[in-house]
Amino acid sequence: MAERVADEELRPTTTEGYKPGEKKSVAEYAQLDAEDESLARWKASLGIGADAGAGDPSKPKLTLHSISLESATAPGGKVTITLDNLSKEELENLKKSPITVKEGVEYNVAISFSVGAEVLSGLKYLHVVKRAGVTVDKLEEMIGSYGPRPEAYVKRFATEEAPSGMLARSGSNTVRSRVIDDDGNVYADWTWVFKIAKDW
Template identity: 40%
Template sequence: MPFFQDDESLAKYKATLLGASPTNIIVDPSNPKVVIVKSITLLVDGREDVKMELDNAGALGNSTFKLKEGCQYRLRFDFYVQREIVTGLKYVHKVSRHRVPVLKETFMVGSYAPKKELQSYTTPLEEAPSGMLHRGTYKVTSQMTDDDNHDWLTWTWTTEISKDW
């Protein structure tokens, strides 16, 4: 018996997320996951968006986002939610340089109902590190997870901080 089975406020919350007619929405019948992360896009004002497709996460080790030191940027995630509601969706990344951990950040993405439409989340504005000591290549291990600790996608990629674009 689920712990929150008779929780009236939870039932109202789910009804609000699902709308008037909850249906079993399936975007990709061959994919059993509830959250299907499609892409991550680097957004920098005045620059063309750079998109990394996440359909084949195993092949992403060679994918790199290049940033000019001190620039301000955002990341946008495009994803589908199918089959059931996902609560507490979050994006976590760990950044390391020369195998030394440098940064760990968690971004609360939110709770989403299943939809046939692509959904997206954009991180708050961040600033790339600057200065000669910060230039170089960083390894980033990213994960999309939720409050129930489901691992919807884990992938590794690199980011390069340089003096110029």
């Protein structure tokens, strides 16, 4: 039952009447409506040219490299959770020693990811923050559409302010995060923990 509730909370909002377009390969996008200037600009923004190949089918559609909490007041300017080698054991250790965020600071969430063989459209990042089982925050941010390339993309989301006060400092916050597209395909789903404190 708890799993179903969490999935409901991590369901992206939808726009009534919107239907995602048909998925195409990189080569199909490259040949699509070559005379359409606005489409040509969109394809160029995804790195798709007339000579586009099929991408690398051996690579995953999306590889999530890291998630960062960035704040100008944090030591070194940011606190990073690296997901490359984040095993179940490391996630369990994170629950015992959560990331510390200073109360009242401004911060933003950033993710680093790579796209494999296909154009991924309508990507969104969602997370639900719970303290003692009660939802205290929810974030839904558009990531956008991205084409395959060897270099990682980095997407930074809107700045938020960490809560402050004794209640905010009373316990850990469990965050369930997800990267999903406009067809409902989930590319990453993980849980991490942070706590609010008087200082970093």
